[in-house]
Amino acid sequence: MTTRLILEICNVRHVYATGSNGLAGCSLNIRQGSRNALLGANGSGKTTLLQQLNGLLRPTSGAILIDGAPLDYSRNGLAALRRRVGLVFQNPDRQLFSASVCEDVSFGPLNLGLDEAEVRERVAQSLAAVGMTAMAERPVHHLSFGQKKRVCIAGVLAMRPEVLLLDEPMAGLDGAAQTELLAVLDDLSGRGITIVLSTHDVDFAYRWADDIHVLAAGRCIASFDAGRLPEQEVALQAAGQSLPAVVELCRVLVARGMLPPTAAAPRSLDQLAASLADMPSRHFVETLPLGAAAHSYCDGRRGWTRRH
Numbered sequence: 001m002t003t004r005l006i007l008e009i010c011n012v013r014h015v016y017a018t019g020s021n022g023l024a025g026c027s028l029n030i031r032q033g034s035r036n037a038l039l040g041a042n043g044s045g046k047t048t049l050l051q052q053l054n055g056l057l058r059p060t061s062g063a064i065l066i067d068g069a070p071l072d073y074s075r076n077g078l079a080a081l082r083r084r085v086g087l088v089f090q091n092p093d094r095q096l097f098s099a100s101v102c103e104d105v106s107f108g109p110l111n112l113g114l115d116e117a118e119v120r121e122r123v124a125q126s127l128a129a130v131g132m133t134a135m136a137e138r139p140v141h142h143l144s145f146g147q148k149k150r151v152c153i154a155g156v157l158a159m160r161p162e163v164l165l166l167d168e169p170m171a172g173l174d175g176a177a178q179t180e181l182l183a184v185l186d187d188l189s190g191r192g193i194t195i196v197l198s199t200h201d202v203d204f205a206y207r208w209a210d211d212i213h214v215l216a217a218g219r220c221i222a223s224f225d226a227g228r229l230p231e232q233e234v235a236l237q238a239a240g241q242s243l244p245a246v247v248e249l250c251r252v253l254v255a256r257g258m259l260p261p262t263a264a265a266p267r268s269l270d271q272l273a274a275s276l277a278d279m280p281s282r283h284f285v286e287t288l289p290l291g292a293a294a295h296s297y298c299d300g301r302r303g304w305t306r307r308h
């Protein structure tokens with residue numbers, strides 16, 4: 001991944017017609033090819049920001065740059081922007097409007113004026129990327145919520161975007177559908193697509209993202225490498241977020257001497273389980289408040305030598 005910035009959000013304010021503040025001087029940068037989580041509570045400005053990034057909303061003040069140049073809000077400028085930066089809405093029913101899956105995914109490429117063969121190829125590739133090839137002819141209203149989300153992503157992918165924006169992609173999905181969607185996102189990010197998604201789930205942001213941007217009251221109050229999240233307790237608290245469960249658990253295990261303090265911090269419960277599995281069982285026996293009998297038992301069973 002490069003450190004080249006593909007999107008720069010510079011002190012963006014957005015005031016809705018009702019007078020409410022959507023964004024109140026928000027600044028953050030998106031690195032090309034990176035996985036970004038916009039983390040914040042309800043009403044912190046995540047949706048407003050995502051809609052700013054593909055030009056659906058325009059800053060009341062401040063600016064957004066793509067490749068260093070300010071967004072061009074002319075008709076042609078917006079069409080060009082939306083080819084490069086695609087947005088998947090939180091609610092798929094807001095995005096899907098054609099009768100069948102295939103028709104819906106074809107809509108964008110047809111609008112680009114591409115020839116039929118190119119449209120067919122793009123639709124086939126996009127449906128394959130989200131694992132929906134077998135459902136191409138299905139009526140959209142026969143799909144599950146998770147399948148609709150994947151069709152929305154396919155519709156955006158058919159435009160071959162460089163940046164994929166997803167508003168709360170995990171919300172409303174059950175565990176299996178979340179796992180499937182994560183595999184799709186992993187694949188896209190592996191192909192170099194920059195991903196920016198919104199979430200209020202700190203555990204997910206920590207597990208998934210390269211860069212986390214914490215939003216509170218319309219501003220980005222902290223942007224950091226996700227691995228450094230444990231140092232960001234103050235910003236998280238200010239945004240109404242707690243530390244990820246895995247970080248809390250690691251702290252307890254380190255305090256009890258069950259994990260060495262130098263161990264690389266696991267980012268998920270699976271990684272934590274793997275680090276624990278790597279620890280010699282003797283370490284546990286010596287650190288747990290067990291009596292001499294337990295030590296002798298272990299010594300006898302495993303032939304360990306006890307240190308005093």
Ligand SMILES: Nc1ncnc2c1ncn2[C@@H]1O[C@H](COP(=O)(O)OP(=O)(O)O)[C@@H](O)[C@H]1O
Binds near residue numbers: 040044045047048
């Ligand atoms: N269409 C709208 N009209 C007026 N105010 C809005 C609208 N959408 C959002 N807001 C306000 O803007 C702020 C940020 O909202 P939003 O971007 O939806 O936050 P999030 O996605 O983090 O929940 C909130 O105070 C919200 O009430």
Ligand SMILES: [Mg+2]
Binds near residue numbers: 046047048167
């Ligand atoms: Mg929202």
